[in-house]
Amino acid sequence: MANPVILTIDDDPAVSRAVARDMRRRYGDRYRVVRAASGPSGLETLRELKLRGEQVAVLVADYRMPEMTGIEFLEAAMDLFPAARRVLLTAYADTDAAIDAINLVDLDHYLLKPWHPPEEKLYPVVDTLLDAWTASPEAASAEVRVVGHRWSAPSFAVRDFLARNLVPFRWQLADDPEGGRLLSAAGATTDDVPVVIAPDGTHLARPTEAELAALVGLRVAPTEDxxxxxxxxxxxxxxxxxxxxxxxxxxxxxxxxxxxxxxxxxxxxxxxxxxxxxxxxxxxxxxxxxxxxxxxxxxxxxxxxxxxxxxxxxxxxxxxxxxxxxxxxxxxxxxxxxYRVLDAPGLAELTGRGVFYGSTATEAPSCLDQEVYIVGGANSAGQAAVHFSRYAKRVNILIRGADLTASMSRYLIDQLDRLDQVVVHPHTVVAAGAGTDHLERLTLADTRTGETREVNASWLFIFIGAxxxxxxxxxxxxxxxxxxxxxxxxxxxxxxxxxxxxxxxxxxxxxxxxxxxxxxxxxxxxxxxxxxxxxxxxxxxxxxxxxxxxxx
Known part of the structure; x- marks a missing residue:
């Protein structure tokens, strides 16, 4: 396994060489220091590292670069290596932007140029970030792979468990060529999915949550009595x-x-x-x-x-x-x-196959250009609606009451009002759901008149009760x-x-x-x-x- 990578991005060749030189002097025996000359080339490097199964420990990006700023680069890099620690290299005049980036891209630190002497201004910061990265479960679990079926409740349960425990993983469909190769290497078939493969090659078919936790390095037993x-x-x-x-x-x-x-x-x-x-x-x-x-x-x-x-x-x-x-x-x-279970005919059988309780970040990209239905009028439902609006063609919020003011914070209501693709349906409940291998239709009922209507739907997210x-x-x-x-x-x-x-x-x-x-x-x-x-x-x-x- 190659040493983890420290990636530096700066369009100024002199600065880029200086950063890499100081990094190699201190960390070259344990980490590979890689340079990139721009944000786009840095992202291309990260994609290649991801495909090769390598790990990235620290990203150091200059703030002022053509094509893509350091903040924009770090924000995009989070999608590829969310566990990597992020540092912005900036001039004194740009410190306000660096402070804003702490919230925007969960920036770990910003460094002012010049950073000399590095023993005082650079190495203590990077030492702390590398210690944090090494101690995190993500660093040891970056190459977990999950092979499963798209509309499979057990496959969804595995992916949801890993996502909620912040364990990065690769999702591979069992009927894709790469999925078939992974199953063959594990001695499994499509009937055995979900199959979870750990970085060291050990694998489990249809694991329990306890087995899955142990496989990916989460602690499951106390050390003391x-x-x-x-x-x-x-x-x-x-x-x-x-x-x-x-x-x-x-x-x-x-x-x-x-x-x-x-x-x-x-x-x-x-x-x-x-x-x-x-x-x-x-x-x-x-x-x-x-x-x-x-x-x-x-x-x-x-x-x-x-x-x-x-x-x-x-x-x-x-x-x-x-x-x-x-x-x-x-x-x-x-x-x-x-969350309270929504008691409507057909929903129980489709849970995990189009019907979900709570917001599932793993499913949001799959809703691209489709309609999403959300049940509930509290903050959790509103936050989910905002998130899904980035992917879905339309987000439908179903509530029993006349409006959201009684249960949702004002800032969320205002956000939803500004999103054209979000529609609130008052006095509306889910009366039933139907589908074969996944949710395909919902029956909606008007709580005032009792009238029902049927809509095509593959995605239902439920946020009701406590x-x-x-x-x-x-x-x-x-x-x-x-x-x-x-x-x-x-x-x-x-x-x-x-x-x-x-x-x-x-x-x-x-x-x-x-x-x-x-x-x-x-x-x-x-x-x-x-x-x-x-x-x-x-x-x-x-x-x-x-x-x-x-x-x-």
Whole structure:
């Protein structure tokens, strides 16, 4: 396997040679330093590297170049090598543009020219970026290949799992020539798909999520039996708790049943999150948070579902689905919510074959010049509509109410109003779906008159309801009538402590009816369903964990 690449792009030959010279002097024994003279030639180089299965660790692009600016190059390069760290080389006069690029292309750093001496101004920056790239799962998993059928629910499940866990992969149709060659090399047939091939050539046919996670290098087993803090759920609240817990010295493990990021991680663009005026994708926010948690020493476990919680003296014991357990001083529940299943004839059979729950970034390019139907009127539906409008010929939003004002943020409504290809259909629900190997038709009903009409449709994305995943806590914690976990002051309404509460004090603000167990984010009753508030509650829960531990 060739050494990973550091690619530098500058149209000034003298500057280009100088950058490459300094890079080779420090990193030439571990990395290949490649030069390009322009943005287009740099992209062509990246395409060749991608086809050869090579890895790119760092991209350094000059801001002012003809044909394509450095920002435009880095934005395009993200599609080819999303895990590569991105650096903009700029003059002092262009620092404002460099700062704007931090949000536009998730820029990791910008360097001012001249960068001499490199020992002070260049190498410390690149050292940090290379360390981050080496530590990320993406760097070790860049050549995962998935072979499957276009309209196959199992194939979609594999691709969705990899995408939500930010694992780059190549998707290959089983009936294409290259797909046939890969299946033949793996000793498999089209009846065995999906087949997943790891970079080292090992492969699995129809893998379970746990098998898939292990194959691509995601951690699935804890390294210890006892922790200071176990965080259950890897959405914004869980990641916030993991970052703050680990950074403050707690032995912290985060347990996620599927993929970090939660519903927010599926969002194509979050534009009202503090500090990102140009918006940030859920995947980018998740990636940054996950890297932060790992940096501070937190363990992140994937495909592990917690099915039981019990008290053993001052310890809290968590049971996994396979019967194994881990124990901790404290627990933060951040399991979030899941989308409610749309109960209409024909949809269940077509799930993963044209009917999808939540926004699936892997499917958006396949909707090119086609009609897309979205059910739901909250922010998640609006963000998905904006994203799909870049590909689809028309995006139809179906809502029960008269308009979006009761459930969607104003900035999203204004965005949708400016998109000609987005159409909102008020008082409209999906009554049925039909198709053979995939969704082909939808029956839509008017909620006022009951009249129905049939439309041709291959793509239906559903964003309705919010169901907490708390059935496993029945009889363990106090929950409200909808299943959300009750915490803090709400537990002592009427002046009485919750049943079985053993302490003289009242529960802390985010504490559940079991001391030492806290709830944060969407799973908590009466919480504000926003990313920023979830992150804040995750951090607040850790401060309350400290208070709890100090009182023991």
């Amino acid at each position: 006892f922790y200071d803090l176990v965080v259950i759920g890897g959405g914004p609240a869980g990641l916030g708790a993991a970052v703050y817990g680990a950074s403050e010295g707690l032995r912290t493990v985060l347990v996620e049943r599927r993929a970090t990021g939660g519903q927010a991680g599926q969002s194509s663009r979050i534009e009202n999150y503090l500090g990102f005026p140009e918006g940030v994708s859920g995947a980018q926010l998740t990636d940054r948070a996950r890297r932060q948690a790992l940096k501070f020493g937190a363990e992140l476990l994937t495909t592990r579902e917690v099915t039981g919680l019990t008290a053993a003296g001052s310890a809290r014991v968590l049971t996994f689905g396979d019967g194994s357990t881990i124990t901790a001083h404290s627990v933060v529940l951040a399991t979030g919510v899941s 169901q907490p995943r708390t059935e496993w806590l029945d009889g363990v914690l106090v929950r409200d009538e909808r299943g959300f976990v009750v915490t803090g002051p709400d537990l002592v309404a009427g002046g009485r402590k919750p049943p079985g509460w053993p302490l003289a004090r009242d529960p802390y603000h985010l504490e559940t009816s079991l001391p030492g167990v806290f709830a944060a984010g969407d799973v908590r009753a009466e919480s504000v369903k926003r990313v920023a508030s979830a992150v804040g509650e995750g951090a607040m829960a850790v401060s309350l964990v400290h208070r709890y531990l100090e009182s023991q």
